[in-house]
Structures are given as C-alpha cells and as structure tokens.
C-alpha cells in the first residue's frame with residue numbers, strides 16, 4: 001500500500017518538474033515571430049491575405065506599403081477607412097508583433 005502511494009507521488013513530482021505545459025515555459029525567441037504571424041492569420045488575412053496582397057474591400061497591399069513600423073502600429077490601433085481599429089482587440093505588444101510580421105511580408109518582396 002505504501003509503495004503504491006510512493007510511486008504515485010514520484011510520478012506526480014516528475015510531472016510537476018516537467019512544467020505540465022505551462023505556457024510561460026515556452027522557449028524564448030521562437031515565440032515572437034510565430035505570434036505575429038498567428039495574429040495576422042487570425043485578424044488580418046481576411047482582407048489583406050496571407051501575403052498582404054489580397055486587397056479585399058480596398059485593403060492596401062501590405063507588401064508594398066511605404067509606412068514605417070510606427071505608422072503601421074498607429075494605423076492598426078486606430079483603423080482607417082474600411083479597416084476597423086484594433087486597439088480594443090489586440091494589446092500593444094500584439095500589435096507590435098503583427099506589425100513585425102507585416103514587415104517580413106515586405107522583406108519577402
């Protein structure tokens with residue numbers, strides 16, 4: 001009886017030591033890029049497309065945008081024309097990550 005309890009405890013300890021899928025233990029560096037592209041896929045591809053060129057309802061081609069990163073962040077926060085503001089949808093850090101992803105669309109051009 002005691003042995004069973006002890007091994008159950010050991011298993012529980014091993015599980016705890018491994019972090020049990022704690023999101024805070026995600027490897028650093030890997031996250032920032034994929035986070036931006038995930039957010040982009042979720043919120044932006046509807047109008048801009050995966051490559052930024054789709055142009056639904058007058059959406060600008062992001063791959064040839066001449067805006068600076070700061071200007072993009074401001075535009076995404078406040079919206080423009082048919083594009084709705086995202087300041088209440090995404091956090092500042094998320095907007096930053098999305099803008100970073102948009103910059104990579106331009107680099108690929």
Ligand code: HEC
Pocket residue numbers: 040043044045046047048056057058059060061062064065066067072075076080081082083084086098099102
């Ligand atoms: C409902 C469709 C729609 C969605 C969703 C959308 N956009 Fe837009 N976006 C537009 C339209 C339309 C414009 C052009 C606005 C204008 O200049 O009148 C635009 C313009 C932009 C511009 C400015 C490009 C330039 O050079 O002027 C950026 C940057 C941008 N969008 C990024 C994003 C990002 C990032 C997201 C996701 C968080 C997003 N958009 C989601 C429709 C959309």
